[in-house]
Amino acid sequence: MRTYKKVLIASLALALCGPAAAQFGGFKLPIDPGKVLDTAKNFTEKTKEIDESKEITIGQEFAASLLGAKPLLNDPTLQRYINTLGRWLASQSERPDLPWLFGVLDDEGFNAFATPGGNIFVTKGLLARMHNEAELAGVLSHEIGHVLRKHYVKAIQKNAVAGFGADFAASYINKGPAELKTFAAGIFKDIYAKGLDKDDEFEADRVGVVIAARAGFDAYGLPAVLQTLQAQNSSDRGFTLLFETHPSPTDRLEKLDKLMRSRFESSPGSQGRSFEERFKEFSR
Numbered sequence: 001m002r003t004y005k006k007v008l009i010a011s012l013a014l015a016l017c018g019p020a021a022a023q024f025g026g027f028k029l030p031i032d033p034g035k036v037l038d039t040a041k042n043f044t045e046k047t048k049e050i051d052e053s054k055e056i057t058i059g060q061e062f063a064a065s066l067l068g069a070k071p072l073l074n075d076p077t078l079q080r081y082i083n084t085l086g087r088w089l090a091s092q093s094e095r096p097d098l099p100w101l102f103g104v105l106d107d108e109g110f111n112a113f114a115t116p117g118g119n120i121f122v123t124k125g126l127l128a129r130m131h132n133e134a135e136l137a138g139v140l141s142h143e144i145g146h147v148l149r150k151h152y153v154k155a156i157q158k159n160a161v162a163g164f165g166a167d168f169a170a171s172y173i174n175k176g177p178a179e180l181k182t183f184a185a186g187i188f189k190d191i192y193a194k195g196l197d198k199d200d201e202f203e204a205d206r207v208g209v210v211i212a213a214r215a216g217f218d219a220y221g222l223p224a225v226l227q228t229l230q231a232q233n234s235s236d237r238g239f240t241l242l243f244e245t246h247p248s249p250t251d252r253l254e255k256l257d258k259l260m261r262s263r264f265e266s267s268p269g270s271q272g273r274s275f276e277e278r279f280k281e282f283s284r
């Protein structure tokens with residue numbers, strides 16, 4: 001229950017971050033073509049790296065913006081369940097101590113989102129299409145993979161440099177938490193509309209199957225979800241964003257195939273309990 005409340009607080013915090021976003025949008029950005037050519041490396045040096053506490057602050061801001069666009073589903077049992085499952089998976093990772101938070105969004109589309117620092121959301125529409133717990137574990141572990149490998153931090157560095165120039169972006173990131181939040185709110189839309197690098201998606205798939213297997217689930221859960229997506233018409237509105245921001249399911253399955261055959265074929269994990277049974281457990 002505590003976790004659910006925390007997520008709700010994050011959702012409520014949105015009311016406070018709206019003006020920050022508007023404020024950022026109102027800036028006259030001093031875009032100088034020369035600065036756009038600054039490299040991400042240069043930017044990283046100027047920001048002395050986005051360290052873990054900055055990563056968490058940016059993630060909170062992204063989570064608030066995500067929840068502003070798509071609110072949490074009002075179902076405490078389900079929110080408790082997704083947090084328990086998600087945290088169990090995250091505890092198998094190399095960053096178990098991040099403030100991991102999981103949530104189900106009240107949205108019929110099929111999608112999952114991660115933010116830096118460990119906030120992870122799946123849509124109600126995605127949950128409804130899961131055949132078993134191992135599939136859901138596969139999806140959550142893919143998102144956990146993005147957090148572990150700091151894919152969003154990388155995207156922020158690339159995006160900020162291209163859009164604002166290293167000096168301008170670094171001046172915001174280095175000032176303090178308030179400026180950092182303003183900066184995060186300003187780049188949020190761009191980051192999530194563009195999606196991550198293809199190679200980062202493939203890496204999250206590889207990390208995801210390993211985490212799911214370590215947690216005791218069938219490692220083929222994620223490939224099964226990719227097969228569902230493969231059979232899906234990509235012009236279906238509920239899937240548009242996912243197909244636009246990810247490599248094709250066929251490419252993802254091909255890349256996973258080698259790893260799966262060499263490492264997981266002989267060690268089948270669990271499909272997990274039925275969702276019906278789980279929800280009974282969590283509604284007690």
Ligand SMILES: [Zn+2]
Pocket residue numbers: 142143146201204246
């Ligand atoms: Zn992804």
